Each structure stands twice: as C-alpha cells, then as structure tokens.
Amino acid sequence: MAVPSSVSVPPTASPLFLREHEVRRGVELLFFGYTRLTRAIDDGLAEHGLGRAHHRALYFIARQPDLPISALLKILAITKQSLGRVLNDLADKGLVETRTGTIDRRQKLLHLTPEGVKFEAQLFEALRSGLASAYAAAGQESVTGFWRVLEGLIPAEDKAMVIALQKDI
Amino acid sequence: MAVPSSVSVPPTASPLFLREHEVRRGVELLFFGYTRLTRAIDDGLAEHGLGRAHHRALYFIARQPDLPISALLKILAITKQSLGRVLNDLADKGLVETRTGTIDRRQKLLHLTPEGVKFEAQLFEALRSGLASAYAAAGQESVTGFWRVLEGLIPAEDKAMVIALQKDI
DNA sequence: AAGATGGGACAGCCATATTGACGTATCTTG
DNA sequence: CAAGATACGTCAATATGGCTGTCCCATCTT
Numbered sequence: 001m002a003v004p005s006s007v008s009v010p011p012t013a014s015p016l017f018l019r020e021h022e023v024r025r026g027v028e029l030l031f032f033g034y035t036r037l038t039r040a041i042d043d044g045l046a047e048h049g050l051g052r053a054h055h056r057a058l059y060f061i062a063r064q065p066d067l068p069i070s071a072l073l074k075i076l077a078i079t080k081q082s083l084g085r086v087l088n089d090l091a092d093k094g095l096v097e098t099r100t101g102t103i104d105r106r107q108k109l110l111h112l113t114p115e116g117v118k119f120e121a122q123l124f125e126a127l128r129s130g131l132a133s134a135y136a137a138a139g140q141e142s143v144t145g146f147w148r149v150l151e152g153l154i155p156a157e158d159k160a161m162v163i164a165l166q167k168d169i
Numbered sequence: 170m171a172v173p174s175s176v177s178v179p180p181t182a183s184p185l186f187l188r189e190h191e192v193r194r195g196v197e198l199l200f201f202g203y204t205r206l207t208r209a210i211d212d213g214l215a216e217h218g219l220g221r222a223h224h225r226a227l228y229f230i231a232r233q234p235d236l237p238i239s240a241l242l243k244i245l246a247i248t249k250q251s252l253g254r255v256l257n258d259l260a261d262k263g264l265v266e267t268r269t270g271t272i273d274r275r276q277k278l279l280h281l282t283p284e285g286v287k288f289e290a291q292l293f294e295a296l297r298s299g300l301a302s303a304y305a306a307a308g309q310e311s312v313t314g315f316w317r318v319l320e321g322l323i324p325a326e327d328k329a330m331v332i333a334l335q336k337d338i
Numbered sequence: 339a340a341g342a343t344g345g346g347a348c349a350g351c352c353a354t355a356t357t358g359a360c361g362t363a364t365c366t367t368g
Numbered sequence: 369c370a371a372g373a374t375a376c377g378t379c380a381a382t383a384t385g386g387c388t389g390t391c392c393c394a395t396c397t398t
Contacts, residue, residue, distance in 0.1 A: 022304065022312065023297045024232065025335055027206075029319035031225070032331055034203040035246070037196075037322050053385055056200075063193065070344065077204070082386055084346065106344045106395045128192045134321030135191065138314065143191065145307065145314025150198035152303030153206050162201055166194055220353060239375065251355055253377065275364045275375045343396070349389090356383070365374070 026149075033134075040126040048093060048119065053086050055123060058112070061096060062120040063165055066109040068101065074161060095119055195318075202303075209295040217262060217288065222247075222255050224292060227281070230265060231289040232334055235278040237270065243330060264288055 038052060045055055060075050061067055073083055087110070090096040095116035101107030112120060135143050154162055207221060214224055229244050230236055242252055256279070259265040264285035270276030281289060304312050323331055 019297065019301050019304075023293075023300045025316065026300045026304070026312075027228070027296055028232075028331060028334055029316055029323075030199075030203055030206065032327065033319035033322035034199055036324055036327065037199065051384060059196070063197075068344080078385085079387065080345075081347085081388085085385080101344090104344080104396070108345070124192075127196055128188070130322060131192045131195045132188055134318050135188075135195070137321040138317040141310075142314030142317040143195075145311030146318035147194065147198055148307040148311040149303050149315035150202035152306040153202035153299060154198075155205055158201065158205065162197060165197055166190075222354060237375080247354085248356065249376075250357085250378080254354085270375095273365070273375080277376070339398100341396100341398085344394085345392100346394105347390100347392080350387100352385100352387070354384085354386095357381085358379105360379085361377080363375085363377105365372100367372085368370090 037127065037130050040130050041123045044123050044126060050089065050093070053082075054090055057083065057086050057090060058095065058116065058120050058123070060165075061110045062112055062117065062124075065111040066099075067111075068107040068109055070107075072110065075165075090116070206296065206299050209299050210292045213292050213295060219258065219262070222251070223259055226252065226255050226259060227264065227285065227289050227292070229334075230279045231281055231286065231293075234280045235268075236280075237276040237278055239276070241279065244334075259285070 041055060042052070045051060056076060057072065060072055064071070069080075069083070069087075073080060076083060087096060091098075094113055096110060097113055098108035098110055101109050138146070151159070151162075210224060211221070214220060225245055226241065229241055233240070238249075238252070238256075242249060245252060256265060260267075263282055265279060266282055266285075267277040267279055270278050307315070320328070320331075
C-alpha cells in the first residue's frame with residue numbers, strides 16, 4: 001500500500017508506525033459500521049421473538065436454498081449444537097424446512113418456507129436501506145474499494161466459500 | 170450510485186432490484202470481514218481469561234485516555250451494568266485504572282496501566298497485521314472507498330463521536 | 339463388513355447482554 | 369440554599385448465544 005506522501009514524520013519512522021492511524025480508523029469504522037447496520041434489524045427480529053443468530057441462519061439459507069447443514073456450519077463457524085438450537089427455533093416458527101438430499105440421503109437440505117421468504121425479505125429491506133444509502137453517498141468507486149478491502153480480510157481458506165455465495169445470483 | 174452498465178436486466182427493472190446483488194455482497198463481506206478480523210485476537214484474550222467485550226473497552230480506553238465512563242457507554246452502546254462488570258474485570262487484572270475528574274468530580278476518567286498499554290498494543294498488533302495486509306492488497310484508493318462507505322453506515326447522531334475518536338491522533 | 343460422514347440430542351457450562359430498582363456523591367439551577 | 373439532575377455503583381433476576389463432552393442413528397464409501 002502506498003503511504004501518503006504528505007505524512008510529516010522523520011524519514012526513519014517505520015512503516016508500521018505510519019500505518020497505525022489508518023489501521024485504527026479501519027478498526028473503528030468496521031466496528032461502528034457493522035454494529036450499527038445489524039442493529040437495524042433487531043426490532044423486526046424481536047417482533048418474532050428471534051435474535052441475530054436466527055437472522056444469520058435465515059439470511060444464508062435465503063441466499064443458497066437447499067444448503068446442507070454442514071455448509072451452513074462452515075459459513076457461520078459455530079458448533080453443531082448452537083446451530084441446532086437456532087434451526088429448531090426457525091422450524092418451530094414455520095420459517096425454515098428441510099428435505100432429504102437426493103445425491104446423499106444423509107444430508108438435510110435447508111430452505112425457507114413462503115413465510116420465511118417473506119420475513120427474510122422484510123429484514124433484508126432494513127439492511128438494503130442502510131447499505132444502499134451508504135453506497136449512494138460514497139459513490140460506485142468507493143463501493144468497489146470497500147469490497148476489495150473486505151475481501152482482503154477474509155482468510156484464504158474461507159474465500160472460496162464467500163465467492164461461492166456470490167457467484168450464482 | 171451508478172449501476173454497472175453490464176448488468177443484463179430488462180430496462181424496466183426497478184433500481185431496488187438492480188441493487189440487491191450489491192447489497193447482499195456488502196452484507197456478506199461485512200459479516201465475514203468483521204468476524205474474521207476480530208477472531209484474530211481471541212487467542213490473546215483467552216490467555217488472560219478475557220473476552221471480546223473486554224477488548225472493546227480496552228481498545229477505546231487506549232484510544233482516548235481519561236475517557237469518562239459515560240463516554241465509553243455511548244461508544245459501546247451497552248448498559249451501565251454490562252460495562253461495569255467488564256471494567257471491574259479489567260481493573261482486577263491491573264489493566265485499567267480510574268482517576269477522579271478535575272472539572273467534574275463525579276466523573277471517573279479511565280486510563281490504561283502500563284501493563285494495560287502493553288497488552289492492548291499486543292492485541293492491536295494482530296488487528297494491524299490483518300488490516301494492513303488487506304489495505305496493501307487493495308491499494309490506497311480502495312482504502313479510501315472502504316472508509317467512505319463505512320462512514321455512511323454510521324447514523325448521524327453517532328458520527329460526531331467517531332470523528333472525535335480520530336481527530337486527535 | 340468396517341469405518342467415515344451427516345445429522346440429532348442430552349447435559350452442563352460460560353460470556354455477555356438485558357431490565358428494574360436503589361444508593362451516593364456531586365453539579366446545576368431556580 | 370434547596371431541589372433536581374447527573375455520574376457512577378451495585379444487587380438481583382433473566383435471556384441469548386456461544387461452548388464442551390458424550391452418545392446415537394442413518395447413510396455413504398471402501
């Protein structure tokens with residue numbers, strides 16, 4: 001990364017020192033941006049007696065219908081037990097269903113019910129509204145940069161998974 | 170925001186539809202980027218028997234020494250009780266101290282002990298390493314865009330607070 | 339037939355958040 | 369100065385969302 005030439009430090013200063021500002025700014029913006037964006041859906045979730053964990057599952061099932069449970073476990077990076085509780089809640093509320101896999105009958109493929117689709121769309125609207133206005137304010141070139149930096153934060157072993165999410169829509 | 174001209178949808182498609190892709194991509198990258206970055210410090214925290222909540226407090230106290238508790242409450246947006254426990258833990262470990270405010274003696278101003286400074290620096294190094302490599306891979310222009318979009322996600326009422334964090338370093 | 343894999347479930351625990359109520363010291367203001 | 373607001377602390381109870389360990393069954397692979 002090019003260091004801005006206008007920084008007024010002695011030429012002997014280490015690159016790490018020069019970068020601290022920019023890193024702290026990134027840490028803080030990520031923290032505030034992420035928490036404030038996700039906060040936008042809390043009310044909608046609370047109306048159904050659900051929490052953010054439920055939304056994360058709902059979101060990725062919406063994104064990749066017929067997702068096997070093992071794939072969702074990798075995406076969320078939580079334990080089977082934690083996910084099990086969340087999925088049971090969603091099934092009890094009639095938002096998520098499973099069907100047995102065809103090529104591997106051990107698998108259960110997850111998909112949303114019509115009510116689940118509706119609910120997820122309603123929550124997505126809150127996210128869309130927040131992100132779209134940030135995109136609009138920043139401009140398309142900034143959005144590209146935003147993506148590029150975030151992609152760089154994803155470890156190589158997870159990158160394929162994220163790209164797979166985005167390829168088929 | 171300009172919509173990429175290469176998108177192959179009928180000209181009658183609504184702008185909201187056109188944007189869904191880009192929004193989902195942002196949601197996902199934010200989720201993975203944020204969680205993967207913060208995961209980098211979990212080991213260091215666990216060595217001291219601390220969690221992420223402790224790190225958030227530690228981080229912002231490092232960032233603004235002599236921060237009053239009320240300011241930290243606003244930043245973290247949690248309740249006084251939740252923060253109280255975290256601060257007690259940090260004080261017990263000898264990482265954080267308070268002193269009575271001079272202009273307002275009701276306030277307790279938070280600062281890190283020398284051990285706290287050392288520990289925070291060690292955790293910051295993990296964040297720095299992750300973010301700096303993402304910055305380097307993306308390039309300075311992307312970093313600017315990354316910041317711009319994230320700033321747009323912060324509600325107006327919180328923006329002053331975030332800018333205050335960054336002005337004095 | 340044996341082992342690996344996908345999924346489910348029980349029990350118990352921990353971290354982090356919440357609400358509500360109450361107390362004390364200190365500052366501000368009529 | 370008295371009254372009220374503010375900054376902070378604390379007790380008690382509760383919810384959420386993670387975790388580990390263990391054991392189970394069905395199904396696929398070899």
